[in-house]
Amino acid sequence: MAGNSKMSVVAWGANRLDILAVGAGSSLFHKAWDGVRWHPGGTVWQGHGGTTLNPDLTVGDPAVVAWGSNRLDIFYRDTSQANRMLHQAWDGAAWRPGVGDWENLGGNLGGDPAVASWGANRLDIFVKGPGNNMFHKAWDGSAWRPGPTDWENLGGSLGGDPAVVSWGPNRLEIFVKGPGNNMFHKAWDGSAWRPGVTEWENLGGNLGGDPAVVSWGPNRLDIFVKGPGNNMFHKAWDGSAWRPGVTEWENLGGNLGGDPAVASWGPNRLDIFVKGPSNNMFHKAWDGSAWRPGVTEWENLGGSLGGDPAVTSWGPNRLDIVVSGPGNNVFHKAWDGANWRPSRTDWELLGLGATGPGPGPGPGPLNPTCAVEVTGPGSDAVVPVRVFGGGFSGSEPVHIERDGNFAGTVTASSGSYSINLGAFVSHPPRLVVFQAFGAQSGRASNKAGITL
Numbered sequence: 001m002a003g004n005s006k007m008s009v010v011a012w013g014a015n016r017l018d019i020l021a022v023g024a025g026s027s028l029f030h031k032a033w034d035g036v037r038w039h040p041g042g043t044v045w046q047g048h049g050g051t052t053l054n055p056d057l058t059v060g061d062p063a064v065v066a067w068g069s070n071r072l073d074i075f076y077r078d079t080s081q082a083n084r085m086l087h088q089a090w091d092g093a094a095w096r097p098g099v100g101d102w103e104n105l106g107g108n109l110g111g112d113p114a115v116a117s118w119g120a121n122r123l124d125i126f127v128k129g130p131g132n133n134m135f136h137k138a139w140d141g142s143a144w145r146p147g148p149t150d151w152e153n154l155g156g157s158l159g160g161d162p163a164v165v166s167w168g169p170n171r172l173e174i175f176v177k178g179p180g181n182n183m184f185h186k187a188w189d190g191s192a193w194r195p196g197v198t199e200w201e202n203l204g205g206n207l208g209g210d211p212a213v214v215s216w217g218p219n220r221l222d223i224f225v226k227g228p229g230n231n232m233f234h235k236a237w238d239g240s241a242w243r244p245g246v247t248e249w250e251n252l253g254g255n256l257g258g259d260p261a262v263a264s265w266g267p268n269r270l271d272i273f274v275k276g277p278s279n280n281m282f283h284k285a286w287d288g289s290a291w292r293p294g295v296t297e298w299e300n301l302g303g304s305l306g307g308d309p310a311v312t313s314w315g316p317n318r319l320d321i322v323v324s325g326p327g328n329n330v331f332h333k334a335w336d337g338a339n340w341r342p343s344r345t346d347w348e349l350l351g352l353g354a355t356g357p358g359p360g361p362g363p364g365p366l367n368p369t370c371a372v373e374v375t376g377p378g379s380d381a382v383v384p385v386r387v388f389g390g391g392f393s394g395s396e397p398v399h400i401e402r403d404g405n406f407a408g409t410v411t412a413s414s415g416s417y418s419i420n421l422g423a424f425v426s427h428p429p430r431l432v433v434f435q436a437f438g439a440q441s442g443r444a445s446n447k448a449g450i451t452l
Contacts, residue, residue: 011314012066044437067117099404106149118166155198167215204247216264253296265313302345370445390416
């Protein structure tokens, strides 16, 4: 997974995290922190398609945004089906259109998307499309604009994936590497695209990667990107002018091995994370008056990174960083306002995946399986079922999910398991999907469906 994080992290409320990562078989997996524990637990992840129910599905890097409390919208490129854009949403009670189903938004995409929300029930997605132009689609609260599978062409000759941010209602700022490896910028001011629908503002630079952008207040922008000498370069919009200049950039030093991630937890505060020398995580902060630890110095947070980081903040003086590490495991570190957790150079292991972050097949011959059968007549509301299979490690706990939600745990015996559960009956009947996850190995089974 060198070169790309293949994961995104977002917070829709205090002490809440949702991580999306590409794992085994190029499938998408999800894990959430609810303020007390990770769901699913341990190193287990919830699958979101691309396995047995849709074996041909492969993905690019996911983009996720939250436009309100208990709301998530996920977008990614399906590289196996004409590079179309797929969308799935969590509405507070269920995944829509389903935990393993996705809405097709069309397109013929040439890169991975960026998404922003400037208000409740509003989404704006940007992605490189045919002719290396920028394409845009918006959800206005009732419909996709310009259409469910249509896209607005914003021109350009793009050399990478975009970054987008909103600093206020009905305001969007898009940045992307363009011709000559310069940074190009376009804005939506509430009534029109500036400088034009297909025109872009040239911000100079000699870019070596894709940008990261953040806004810590109205009419404020801070952009970071890898530039000459693999150093970090920075430019800011202060409300009236670009600093240090329209085409000039501030050199923040470093010897970078990837693209940055940036977050702001309060006014005039910035925290930047990037893979540095020896694949360690490097961090720099702006505290309102100076760069810490220095203009060109960086704090070493340890690790052995295999991709680019993702970062979010759910409150003042709080940061959560996720990144792929050894064995393509997903690792997590947090700043709690006083200390790095678990420590400055240690990281929390969130999951295994020999072929990507999240639950993969792992090394060795293990190949977890899952099957389901009805075991009795039941009632009009609930039918008893048995979920069973094998291929897990010894006597590890096996977590069972029903339609993406935790349903029970059973201890494997010589790698095999069996558990009796209930399944709700629907009228008309519908497909109920079960999947098993090894709590220690992090391995995921196939998905098994039964119509009830």
